[in-house]
Amino acid sequence: MKATLPDARTLSYRIEGPREAPCIMLAHGVALDLRVWDGFAGVMASDYRVLRYDSRGHGGSPAGSGSFTLDDLADDAVALMDTVGLAKVHFVGLSLGGMVGMGLALDHRERLESVAFCNARASATPDYRKNWEERLERVRQGGMEAIADATVSRWFTPEFPVRDPRAIAAIRQMVLATSVDGYCASAEALKGLDYERRLEGSSVRSLFLAGEKDGGAPPSVLRDHQRKTPSSRYAELPDTGHISVIENPEGFAAAILGFIREDA
Incomplete structure (x- = not known):
């Protein structure tokens, strides 16, 4: 389905599950799309309304013209909620999607029942920004093909491709299907990541979920974020890399x- 937002842009989305049930909203990472949630959404939709969508320039959502910020992506999530008639959601964001969740928790807290920051860091270090600059240069020169294999390799533990080559092939296809404009604009937004200094101002019940072997959002970083964030808890998935919903779905x-239901 397509949602037309107030600025006339469109976002591709899917919504499933009982109409009157509490809603879980799912936001994916950069160079992925809403299909990364297929298995998880299938599990959740028996008891929850599940809304997932393609971020700008990913899947079926156009990138639009010009640049955008992480705050713009948070505004997209609010606009989509308004369009489909949802007052509040449990927001679950993976990587970039988790950073979108941080923006929501800090600036749109009235729209959240809870928020899960999955494999998502809250600030951009110099090395982090440098890595994005290098990836941007490769994509601008050679398209998504230039980074696809390195990206997929970085996202998972070495054992996972042997264990589930079909999942790896599906993720690689998502990377290749991402528009260059969408990837580059998202990467530029990530270079400006600066939510850590504001985490102590959050009042939304929050979960920081880490993968034990995630190099992009390491457990030590997420534990530090959690200590700074009121009303939050920390969980870690063993032997799991960056795309935890795929590598360790159970x-x-x-x-x-467990997090969503703990205060139900």
């Missing part, structure tokens, strides 16, 4: 469900 679902 552990991911158990952690998210």
Whole structure:
């Protein structure tokens, strides 16, 4: 389905599950799309309304013209909620999607029942920005093909491609399907990541979910974020890399469900 937002842009989305049930909203990472949630959404949709969508320049959502910020992506999430008639959601964001969740928790807290920051850091270090500059240069020169294999390799533990080559092939296809404009604009937004200094001002019940072997959002970083964030808890998935919902789907679902239900 397509949602037309107030500025006339469109976002591709899917919504499923009982109409009157509490809603879980899912936001994916850069160079992925809403299909990364297929397994998780299938599990959740028996008891929850599940809304997932393609971020700007990913999947079926156009990149639009010009640049955008992480705050703009948070505004997109609010606009989509308004369009489909949702007052509040449990927001679950993976990587870039988790950073979108941080923006929501800090600036749109009235729209959240809870928020899960999955494999998502809150600030951009010099090395982090440098890595994005290098990836941007490769994509501008050679398209998404230039980074696809390195990206997929970085996202998972070395054992996972042997264990589930079909999942790896599906993720690689998502990377290749991402528009260059969408990837580059998202990467530029990530270079400006600066939510850590504001975490102590959050009042939304929050979960920081880490993968034990995630190099992009390491457990030590997420534990530090959690200590700074009121009303938050920390969970870690063993032997799991950056795209935790794919590499450890059972552990991911158990952690998210346990968190959402703990105060129900």
